Amino acid sequence: MSPSVASSVLSSATPRPARACGVDFGTSNSTVGWWGADGVQLLPLEEGRSLLPSVVFFNFDEECTRVGQAALADYLAGYEGRLMRSLKSLLGSRLLDGQTEVHGRIVAFRDLLSRFIAQLRLRAETGAGRAFDTAVFGRPVRFVDDDEAADREAQDTLEQIARAAGFRELSFELEPIAAAYHHERTLTRETLVLVADIGGGTSDFSLLRLGPERATKDERISDVLGCAGVHIGGTDFDRQLSLAGVMPLFGLGARLRSGREMPSGVYFDLATWHTINRAYTRQTLMALKDLGPDIADARKHARLLRLIERRDGHRLALDVEAAKIALSQSNEYGLSLGRFEPDLVCTLSRGDFAAAGAQLVARIGDAVDELLRSAGVPSARVESIYLTGGGSSMPALRECIAARLPEAGIAVGDTFGSIGSGLAVAAARRYGYEPARS
Numbered sequence: 224m225s226p227s228v229a230s231s232v233l234s235s236a237t238p239r240p241a242r243a244c245g246v247d248f249g250t251s252n253s254t255v256g257w258w259g260a261d262g263v264q265l266l267p268l269e270e271g272r273s274l275l276p277s278v279v280f281f282n283f284d285e286e287c288t289r290v291g292q293a294a295l296a297d298y299l300a301g302y303e304g305r306l307m308r309s310l311k312s313l314l315g316s317r318l319l320d321g322q323t324e325v326h327g328r329i330v331a332f333r334d335l336l337s338r339f340i341a342q343l344r345l346r347a348e349t350g351a352g353r354a355f356d357t358a359v360f361g362r363p364v365r366f367v368d369d370d371e372a373a374d375r376e377a378q379d380t381l382e383q384i385a386r387a388a389g390f391r392e393l394s395f396e397l398e399p400i401a402a403a404y405h406h407e408r409t410l411t412r413e414t415l416v417l418v419a420d421i422g423g424g425t426s427d428f429s430l431l432r433l434g435p436e437r438a439t440k441d442e443r444i445s446d447v448l449g450c451a452g453v454h455i456g457g458t459d460f461d462r463q464l465s466l467a468g469v470m471p472l473f474g475l476g477a478r479l480r481s482g483r484e485m486p487s488g489v490y491f492d493l494a495t496w497h498t499i500n501r502a503y504t505r506q507t508l509m510a511l512k513d514l515g516p517d518i519a520d521a522r523k524h525a526r527l528l529r530l531i532e533r534r535d536g537h538r539l540a541l542d543v544e545a546a547k548i549a550l551s552q553s554n555e556y557g558l559s560l561g562r563f564e565p566d567l568v569c570t571l572s573r574g575d576f577a578a579a580g581a582q583l584v585a586r587i588g589d590a591v592d593e594l595l596r597s598a599g600v601p602s603a604r605v606e607s608i609y610l611t612g613g614g615s616s617m618p619a620l621r622e623c624i625a626a627r628l629p630e631a632g633i634a635v636g637d638t639f640g641s642i643g644s645g646l647a648v649a650a651a652r653r654y655g656y657e658p659a660r661s
């Protein structure tokens with residue numbers, strides 16, 4: 224049996240729960256991990272499930288706010304309202320200081336994020352049966368590419384938001400290091416591992432020496448040979464697939480009678496999770512209607528107007544995401560667009576998707592190269608690639624990473640839970656345990 228972190232690093236004769244929890248606030252999904260009396264667990268956040276989609280829905284009909292699966296379910300059931308997804312993408316973006324109108328009320332994006340994180344805290348507390356005012360939060364290696372000041376500001380902002388959500392003491396751990404702590408619990412010998420966490424918003428890498436002996440050390444900095452990351456994740460692949468394969472059916476790239484190309488801004492808004500609501504403004508709709516006489520392809524224009532008038536942007540984006548996920552397994556996927564025109568189906572192939580995402584894959588590959596270069600480690604010395612995060616299932620990405628590390632085997636972990644579990648380990652290490660009851 225391999226020594227687990229439970230019995231080594233965080234040794235205690237009598238199992239004692241940790242004082243702090245680990246919060247993985249993800250672009251697409253969130254988890255909260257905690258070292259409870261029985262070891263690491265992911266706390267139930269929604270009807271017994273530990274994975275909470277990072278989604279908020281303001282339900283206007285019922286005058287309530289929902290999060291997680293319940294938010295998606297209300298939206299898909301057709302309630303009038305406003306859906307917000309990919310909230311974490313606002314961190315490090317200029318949009319964060321903006322606001323959105325929700326049923327005549329102005330809601331600042333910062334408050335929205337705070338409300339979501341407050342829900343994570345409350346639900347974790349209910350699941351654990353105790354209060355949490357201390358936490359280790361995960362953070363990507365890069366919130367913002369190539370801008371140190373903006374990157375630091377994004378972490379500071381997340382800290383303020385977490386404090387507003389009720390956490391009094393908190394610190395951060397890089398997500399790919401948290402994933403490594405989780406993976407380490409399965410290792411039986413020392414291994415040089417590249418951790419690849421491909422999430423919804425970012426791709427994060429760490430190169431570490433891991434093993435049962437090392438897991439017992441308090442100080443781990445010398446085991447981390449390097450980290451790298453890039454602000455590209457699954458949602459960027461959704462956008463590329465939408466722009467290349469789906470939006471052209473709504474008029475992207477079409478010529479107007481005047482010879483101009485159809486203005487593309489609205490398509491980019493619709494293809495990008497956190498800007499979809501921008502496509503619903505009255506100005507956008509008026510501008511599109513005003514194009515009427517100049518429109519050469521009336522069918523495509525009618526589909527676009529229908530999409531906006533029915534506020535179906537998120538539904539379409541969910542369908543595109545489902546197509547992307549299906550293309551990890553199959554060579555072809557038929558995306559039904561019957562809501563916009565009877566019998567309309569958009570056929571997407573894995574080859575088309577690979578072409579649409581090729582630049583993204585190449586940039587993610589560059590991050591791996593950069594990590595190996597800066598760590599000064601020859602690629603042949605890396606023994607194992609630990610893949611985690613939902614996006615790591617994409618075949619093209621797997622191939623791109625594996626091709627760089629010819630000697631490494633591939634280990635696939637708990638795709639959605641490894642960061643939260645690893646953060647629970649980090650939280651126990653940093654903040655210790657509850658005192659033993661006498």
Ligand SMILES: Nc1ncnc2c1ncn2[C@@H]1O[C@H](COP(=O)(O)OP(=O)(O)OP(=O)(O)O)[C@@H](O)[C@H]1O
Nearest residue numbers: 249250251252422423424425457551612613614616
């Ligand atoms: N089988 C699959 N094939 C391809 N992509 C997938 C698959 N399953 C999930 N995804 C994608 O994985 C992403 C979500 O992964 P995950 O939950 O790890 O991200 P996250 O932790 O929320 O994001 P981040 O860590 O970047 O903040 C989404 O873009 C989703 O579409």
Ligand SMILES: [Mg+2]
Nearest residue numbers: 249422612642
């Ligand atoms: Mg993640």
